[in-house]
Amino acid sequence: MDRHVGPGGRPLRVALFSGNYNYVKDGANQALNRLVGRMLVRGDVIPRVYSPVSTTPAFPPTGDLVAVPSVAIPGRAEYRLGLGLFGAARADLEAFAPDVVHLSAPDLLGHRAKRWAREHRLPVVASVHTRFETYGDYYRLGWLRERAERLLQRFYRDLDEIYAPTEGMARVLVEGGFSERVRIWSRGVDHALFHPGRRDMAWRRSLGIDDSAFVIGFVGRLVLEKGLDVVAAAAQALTAMGISHRLLIVGDGPARERFVSEVPQALFTGFLTGEALARAYASFDLFLNPSITETFGNVTLEAMACAVPVVAADAVGSSSLVADGVSGRLVPPGDAAAFAVAIAAYAADPALRAAHGRAGLALAANHEWDRVNDAVIDRYPLLVAATSQKR
Incomplete structure (x- = not known):
C-alpha cells in the first residue's frame, strides 16, 4: 500500500511513546508492536518508538526503538519508569520531526511528550491500555483512587482523541470525565496461532493430568492486580463443594511465591509464548479471568x-x-463464591463446555489485527489535516 499522506506527499511520521514497549511482555505492548508492524507494512506511515529499554528484553521490538532515560520501579524492578524527554532521546525526536504524537501511558514520559507536542502544535492522541486508577485497591492504597482519577482526567481531557479497546471502556472514559473524543481501537488475535487444533492431551499427561480431569486455566502475570486472590478463593470453594478439578497457571511474576502458598495443588508452567502458549490455552477445559484492571481482555480473546x-x-x-x-x-467482580458456582456448572456438563467454546470461537473470528489497527492509523492524517486548518 502506498498512500503518502504527510506534508509534501511524504509518508506521515508518528512518534509513539510507551512505558514498556518490549522489556516485559504484556497485552498492552504486544498491541503496540502490532500497531507499529501494521504501519510498516502499509508504508504510508513511518513510526518511531520512544520507551525505556532493558538489557534483557522479553522480545525483539517491532520498528525503530529509541531508549529514553529510565530507572527501575522500586518494588517492581521488572518495570522501568521513564524519567522524561531530554538528552539524546529529545534530540532524536526533534530530528525525526513527527506529524502526530501517540501516547500509550499517562506516566512522566507521556506528560513530557504531550508538552513537547503542544509546543510544536502537533495533534496528540493516546490509547488507553490499563485502568491505572484501580491499582491502589490491590495494595491497600484505595484512598489514592480519587486523586489518580483526577490526574488521569487532566492528562486525557484535552487530547485530540483517545482510543479505547471496547465500547464499555469508552463509556467509562466519557462518563468519568476523561474525554468526550473517544474512538474504538479494538484488539485482534492471531488465528493462525491460537486455534482449537492446538489441544494436546499428551502434553497434559506430561504434567500429570488425567485425560478425564477438568482443567481450569489462568494466564497472566502473577501480580495482585490480576485477581489472584479470587482465583485462590474460587479454587478453595470448588474443593469445598466437592468439584474435582486441576488448576493450571501459566505465567510468572513477583506474587508467585505468595500465590503458590494459596493454591498448593495448582500446576505452574511459568511464562509460555508462541505455540507453547497456544497449546496451553487449547488444552484448558475452562479459562478463568477475574481481573478488572485491563481495558481489554487479550487473554480472554485468545482463550x-x-x-x-x-x-x-x-x-x-x-x-x-x-x-x-x-x-x-x-x-460480579471479586465474588469468589459466584465464580465457583459458574465454574461448577461447566465441570458437570461437558456438552455445555463444548457449546460455549464453539460460540466463543465464532465471536473471536470477528477480531482481525489488520482491520482494527487500520482504524487507528487512518485517523492520523485526518487529525493532521484538522490541526493544520486551525493554525
Whole structure:
C-alpha cells in the first residue's frame, strides 16, 4: 500500500511513546508492536518508538526503538519508569520531526511528550491500555483512587482523541470525565496461532493430568492486580463443594511465591509464548479471568479463539467479549463464591463446555489485527489535516 499522506506527499511520521514497549511482555505492548508492524507494512506511515529499554528484553521490538532515560520501579524492578524527554532521546525526536504524537501511558514520559507536542502544535492522541486508577485497591492504597482519577482526567481531557479497546471502556472514559473524543481501537488475535487444533492431551499427561480431569486455566502475570486472590478463593470453594478439578497457571511474576502458598495443588508452567502458549490455552477445559484492571481482555480473546469457554469478571476488560450464557459466564467482580458456582456448572456438563467454546470461537473470528489497527492509523492524517486548518 502506498498512500503518502504527510506534508509534501511524504509518508506521515508518528512518534509513539510507551512505558514498556518490549522489556516485559504484556497485552498492552504486544498491541503496540502490532500497531507499529501494521504501519510498516502499509508504508504510508513511518513510526518511531520512544520507551525505556532493558538489557534483557522479553522480545525483539517491532520498528525503530529509541531508549529514553529510565530507572527501575522500586518494588517492581521488572518495570522501568521513564524519567522524561531530554538528552539524546529529545534530540532524536526533534530530528525525526513527527506529524502526530501517540501516547500509550499517562506516566512522566507521556506528560513530557504531550508538552513537547503542544509546543510544536502537533495533534496528540493516546490509547488507553490499563485502568491505572484501580491499582491502589490491590495494595491497600484505595484512598489514592480519587486523586489518580483526577490526574488521569487532566492528562486525557484535552487530547485530540483517545482510543479505547471496547465500547464499555469508552463509556467509562466519557462518563468519568476523561474525554468526550473517544474512538474504538479494538484488539485482534492471531488465528493462525491460537486455534482449537492446538489441544494436546499428551502434553497434559506430561504434567500429570488425567485425560478425564477438568482443567481450569489462568494466564497472566502473577501480580495482585490480576485477581489472584479470587482465583485462590474460587479454587478453595470448588474443593469445598466437592468439584474435582486441576488448576493450571501459566505465567510468572513477583506474587508467585505468595500465590503458590494459596493454591498448593495448582500446576505452574511459568511464562509460555508462541505455540507453547497456544497449546496451553487449547488444552484448558475452562479459562478463568477475574481481573478488572485491563481495558481489554487479550487473554480472554485468545482463550475464545481456542474454543475454550470463559468465566470472567463482569468488567470492561471482558464484558465486551464474553456473551454471558452463550460463550461463557460473567460474574460480579471479586465474588469468589459466584465464580465457583459458574465454574461448577461447566465441570458437570461437558456438552455445555463444548457449546460455549464453539460460540466463543465464532465471536473471536470477528477480531482481525489488520482491520482494527487500520482504524487507528487512518485517523492520523485526518487529525493532521484538522490541526493544520486551525493554525
